[in-house]
Amino acid sequence: MSRRTTTAIVLLAALLALVTTACSGGSDDTGEPLAASQQSAAGVVPGYSVSIPKLNETSQLIGLGLNADKSIQVPPLADPMQAGVYTKGPMPGQTGPAVVLAHINANGTPGFGEGFHTLTAGDTITVTTPSGPVDFAVTRTETAPKAEFPTADVYSDTTGPELRLITCGGTLDRNAHNYLGQTIVFAKKV
Numbered sequence: 001m002s003r004r005t006t007t008a009i010v011l012l013a014a015l016l017a018l019v020t021t022a023c024s025g026g027s028d029d030t031g032e033p034l035a036a037s038q039q040s041a042a043g044v045v046p047g048y049s050v051s052i053p054k055l056n057e058t059s060q061l062i063g064l065g066l067n068a069d070k071s072i073q074v075p076p077l078a079d080p081m082q083a084g085v086y087t088k089g090p091m092p093g094q095t096g097p098a099v100v101l102a103h104i105n106a107n108g109t110p111g112f113g114e115g116f117h118t119l120t121a122g123d124t125i126t127v128t129t130p131s132g133p134v135d136f137a138v139t140r141t142e143t144a145p146k147a148e149f150p151t152a153d154v155y156s157d158t159t160g161p162e163l164r165l166i167t168c169g170g171t172l173d174r175n176a177h178n179y180l181g182q183t184i185v186f187a188k189k190v
Contacts, residue, residue: 043062044062045063047130048130051126052119052125054123057112057115059102061084064085064087074103075112080103080105080106081112082102083112084101086099095158096161097155099164100164101166104167104168116167116185117143117183119165124137125163134189136187140186143181144182145170145180145181146182162188163188165184166184168181169181
């Protein structure tokens with residue numbers, strides 16, 4: 001088993017923690033303050049931003065790592081249009097699956113990930129890096145129940161630069177203020 005595959009398996013546990021913390025806070029969220037473990041500790045990653053022309057959205061990327069409990073950090077709910085990139089894996093433009101996380105909404109405000117479910121094969125995503133723009137084409141978009149998150153598809157080694165956009169998706173459990181699934185956009189460098 002390669003080191004990257006082992007890392008991907010470890011990330012499964014972290015991502016499952018993401019699913020339960022990042023996917024709370026639907027449009028009827030109460031706006032309660034975030035616990036320290038849910039806040040991103042990193043700032044903007046210099047030179048990195050993501051643009052999705054179909055959605056008319058652009059966000060600078062903040063760096064995301066792991067919390068003390070090994071759950072993956074997510075962008076702050078206070079700014080739902082803020083996207084973040086997981087900096088412990090490949091960065092956009094590098095070989096491997098770069099992972100960008102965003103909220104679907106928070107505190108009654110649409111988030112950067114709100115339109116991810118509408119992206120279809122061929123749609124473009126541009127990530128600006130310190131070396132210049134990198135264009136990706138969507139290959140597929142899927143929404144999976146949290147318990148069936150496609151970890152191997154998301155994190156397995158790739159032969160070239162790929163991108164994964166992840167947000168909450170599926171049905172909103174209004175009583176629990178929690179989405180029941182994850183929407184994942186898969187894209188390859190063009």
